[in-house]
Amino acid sequence: MLSTVNYLWHTDDLLGQGATASVYKARNKKSGELVAVKVFNTASYLRPREVQGREFEVLRKLNHPNIVKLFAVEETGNSRQKVLVMEYCSSGSLLSVLESPEHSFGLPEEEFLVVLRCVAAGMNHLRENGIVHRDIKPGNIMRLVGGEGQSIYKLTDFGAARELDDDEQFVSVYGTEEYLHPDMYERAVLRKPQQKAFGVTVDLWSTGVTLYHAATGSLPFVPFGGPRRNKEIMYRIITEKPAGAIAGTQKRENGPLEWSYTLPITCQLSMGLQSQLVPILANILEVEQAKCWGFDQFFAETSDILQRVVVHVFSLSQVVLHHVYIHVHNTVAIFLEAVYEQTSVAPQHQEYLFEGHCCVLKPNLSAKHIAHTTASSPLVLFSIANETPKGLAFRDPALDIPKFVPKVDLQADYNTAKGVLGAGYQALRLARTLLAGQELTLRGLHWFLEVLQASCKRTLEVTRVALLFLSSSLGTERLSDMAEVRGTQELRRATELRTQLRALAEVLSRCSHNITEAQMSMGHLSLELAKNRDQVHEDRSIQQIQCCLDKMYLTYKQFRKSRMRPGLGYNEEQIHKLDKVNFSHLAKRLLKVFQEECVQKYQASLVAHGKRMREVHDTRNHLCQVGCSVAACSTKAQEAQESLSKILDQLSHQLLQDRAEGAEASLLPVTAYPIPAPMDLVLHMQELYEEMKLVAFDLQDNNRIIEGLNRVPSAPDV
Incomplete structure (x- = not known):
C-alpha cells in the first residue's frame, strides 16, 4: 500500500503506466471516494525542473467537463514523490473501448458522435487557454458513464502539454509514434536531424488519426508488418499521402502503397455522417502546414455536424436505411436534395410515408416540420421511377477471420x-x-x-x-x-x-x-x-x-x-x-x-x-x-x-x-291538330x-x- 496525506492505493490497482509515471486507482481516506493518482517515478525527475512542473500548471489552468479534473497535488510519505490526484474514470480509455472485439470495426454511429463532441469540446477549451496537448490518442481519452447511462469522454495525460499560442512554435518532440505528425515522426522515430519547428496544428493531425481509429477500429496509415516494425515505410506513407486521401496501406512486403479517400465498407457510420466527416479528416490529415486547416475551421466544421439532426429515411427502391443530416433551420428543399445525394432519387420522384400515412413535404417548408424519426420508425421513401432493388452492400465477415497457428502460442x-x-x-x-x-x-x-x-x-x-x-x-x-x-x-x-x-x-x-x-x-x-x-x-x-x-x-x-x-x-x-x-x-x-x-x-x-x-x-x-x-x-x-x-x-x-x-292565334279558329x-x-x-x-x-x-x-x-x- 502507498499513500499521501489524504489518499491511499495498492500497487496492484494499476490503471496505466508510462515512461515517467504510473497511474493507480486510489481512495480518499475519509470519504472513500475513488480517484486516480499519477505517481511520478525517478526518471521523471531527470527532466528539467520547468518541464516537471508544467503538467501541474496546465491542469490547474483547465476546468472543463471534457478534461479530467485535478483535485490536488500531494506527495508520498516516504519517498516524497509527487502525486497528482485526479478524477477517476471508471470505464477505461477510448483505446480500451476500441480494443474490445465488439468494436474491432469501429464505434457505432451514436457513440462516435459522443466521442467527436467530447474531444472537440475538450480541445476547444485547450485552445481557449493557449494549451497544446502534443499527445492526443485514444489511450489519453478517458471514458466514464454519466448518471443517465451516457458516455462522457475526457482528455487526460498532460505530461507533454505546454502553453502555446496559435502563432508560436516549439522544437521539442513528444507523442506516440502512430499518431505523430510527419514532421515530428521524422525526428522522433527515425532520429533524423532536422531543424523544423512545430505549431499547434500537430494536435490536429493526432486528432485526425484518433477519429479515424474510432470510426474504423484501425489506424489509417499501416505499412506491411505494422507501424512499429516498418518505420521507414510508415514515414513514406504519411509524407507521400496525396491530398484528400485519409488512409494509406501496404498490403504485402515491398508492395505498392494504396490510398483510400473514403472510410472502409466495414465502418459502422452511415453514409450521411461519412459525407460530413471525410472532408474534415482529409483537411486535418494534411502534411503541409500551409494546406492544413486551422483550429477555427476544425471547430466550425465539427460544430456544424454536431448541430445537425438526423432524419432516418428507408428507401424502398434500394432497401437501405439512410441517415440524412440536416439543420432544423434548413428548408425541406435542402432535405430533398440531401436525400437525392444519398439515394439518386430526384426530388420530383420522391414520395414519403410515415407510420402508414402519406407525407407531402412541401419544398418551401422548414425542415423542423419533418416528422421525428428513428431507425425503427423512419420515413419510407417511394420512388416513382421504377428501379431494380440493389440492397445493402457489405463485406463478408468470413473474409476478416484469421486462422489459428497449429502450435500453442498464447499471444x-x-x-x-x-x-x-x-x-x-x-x-x-x-x-x-x-x-x-x-x-x-x-x-x-x-x-x-x-x-x-x-x-x-x-x-x-x-x-x-x-x-x-x-x-x-x-x-x-x-x-x-x-x-x-x-x-x-x-x-x-x-x-x-x-x-x-x-x-x-x-x-x-x-x-x-x-x-x-x-x-x-x-x-x-x-x-x-x-x-x-x-x-x-x-x-x-x-x-x-x-x-x-x-x-x-x-x-x-x-x-x-x-x-x-x-x-x-x-x-x-x-x-x-x-x-x-x-x-x-x-x-x-x-x-x-x-x-x-x-x-x-x-x-x-x-x-x-x-x-x-x-x-x-x-x-x-x-x-x-x-x-x-x-x-x-x-x-x-x-x-x-x-x-x-x-x-x-x-x-x-x-x-x-x-x-x-x-296570344294572336287565339283569335283564329282552332285547328284539328293542336301543337x-x-x-x-x-x-x-x-x-x-x-x-x-x-x-x-x-x-x-x-x-x-x-x-x-x-x-x-x-x-x-x-
Whole structure:
C-alpha cells in the first residue's frame, strides 16, 4: 500500500503506466471516494525542473467537463514523490473501448458522435487557454458513464502539454509514434536531424488519426508488418499521402502503397455522417502546414455536424436505411436534395410515408416540420421511377477471420481469437441490419398498398356516383316526342349531348371495372406481404449467432487471461488446444447461420421485392391512366354542360316568342291538330341542365382526386 496525506492505493490497482509515471486507482481516506493518482517515478525527475512542473500548471489552468479534473497535488510519505490526484474514470480509455472485439470495426454511429463532441469540446477549451496537448490518442481519452447511462469522454495525460499560442512554435518532440505528425515522426522515430519547428496544428493531425481509429477500429496509415516494425515505410506513407486521401496501406512486403479517400465498407457510420466527416479528416490529415486547416475551421466544421439532426429515411427502391443530416433551420428543399445525394432519387420522384400515412413535404417548408424519426420508425421513401432493388452492400465477415497457428502460442492465439470474435460481432450487426431491412421493406410496401387501396376506394365511389347521375340524364323519350315543335335544331343538339353522355358513361364504367380489378390484385399482394412479415418475425438466426458469440467470448476471456502467463502445464496446454478447436467450430457454425439463414434469405427477399415493386409500379401507372380517362370525361362533361346552358337560353327566348304568337292565334279558329305547348320541353331541358350540373360538379371532384394518383393521393402536410 502507498499513500499521501489524504489518499491511499495498492500497487496492484494499476490503471496505466508510462515512461515517467504510473497511474493507480486510489481512495480518499475519509470519504472513500475513488480517484486516480499519477505517481511520478525517478526518471521523471531527470527532466528539467520547468518541464516537471508544467503538467501541474496546465491542469490547474483547465476546468472543463471534457478534461479530467485535478483535485490536488500531494506527495508520498516516504519517498516524497509527487502525486497528482485526479478524477477517476471508471470505464477505461477510448483505446480500451476500441480494443474490445465488439468494436474491432469501429464505434457505432451514436457513440462516435459522443466521442467527436467530447474531444472537440475538450480541445476547444485547450485552445481557449493557449494549451497544446502534443499527445492526443485514444489511450489519453478517458471514458466514464454519466448518471443517465451516457458516455462522457475526457482528455487526460498532460505530461507533454505546454502553453502555446496559435502563432508560436516549439522544437521539442513528444507523442506516440502512430499518431505523430510527419514532421515530428521524422525526428522522433527515425532520429533524423532536422531543424523544423512545430505549431499547434500537430494536435490536429493526432486528432485526425484518433477519429479515424474510432470510426474504423484501425489506424489509417499501416505499412506491411505494422507501424512499429516498418518505420521507414510508415514515414513514406504519411509524407507521400496525396491530398484528400485519409488512409494509406501496404498490403504485402515491398508492395505498392494504396490510398483510400473514403472510410472502409466495414465502418459502422452511415453514409450521411461519412459525407460530413471525410472532408474534415482529409483537411486535418494534411502534411503541409500551409494546406492544413486551422483550429477555427476544425471547430466550425465539427460544430456544424454536431448541430445537425438526423432524419432516418428507408428507401424502398434500394432497401437501405439512410441517415440524412440536416439543420432544423434548413428548408425541406435542402432535405430533398440531401436525400437525392444519398439515394439518386430526384426530388420530383420522391414520395414519403410515415407510420402508414402519406407525407407531402412541401419544398418551401422548414425542415423542423419533418416528422421525428428513428431507425425503427423512419420515413419510407417511394420512388416513382421504377428501379431494380440493389440492397445493402457489405463485406463478408468470413473474409476478416484469421486462422489459428497449429502450435500453442498464447499471444498469437489471443490475437486470433480476438480477430475471429470481432468478425463474429460484425456478422451479428449485419444480420440484424439485413433482418431489419426485410421487415421495413415489407412494412413500407404494405403501407403504400394501403394508400393506393384507399385512393382506389375513393375514386371508385366518385366514379359510381358520376355513373348514377349520367344514367339518370340519359332518358330523352320526351325529346323525341317533341320533334315537330319549333326549335328542332336545339332538340337535335340535345340528342347529340345524350349520345355523348352515354359514351362518357361507358368510359366511366370501364374505369370502375379497372379500379375494381386493381383492388383485387393489391389485396392479394397485401396478404402475401403479411405472410412474409410473419416469417421474418419468426426468424431465429439472430439468436443462434448470439448464442455462438456468447460461448466464443468465454473462451476469448480465458485466452486473454492465459496470455499474461509465461507458459502452460501439459494438462492446461491440452485444454487450451481443445478450446481452440471448439472456438473454431463455433466460428464456422456462426458463419454458416449468417450465410444460409441471413444472407440467402435476404437475397431471396430482394428478388421477391423487385417483382412486387414492378407490380406496384404497373398498378400505379395503370391507375394513373384510368385517372386520365376519368379526367377527360370530366372535361367533356363540363363542355356538355356549357352547351346545354346555351340551348336552354335559346329555348327560353323561343318560349317568349311562342307565347306572343299564341296570344294572336287565339283569335283564329282552332285547328284539328293542336301543337304541344313548348313549356313541357323547357321544363324537361331545365331538369336535364340541373342534373348535368351535378354530374359536372362530381366529375370535377373526381378529376382532382385522380390527378392526385400521379403523386400518391394528397394527405395533410408534414
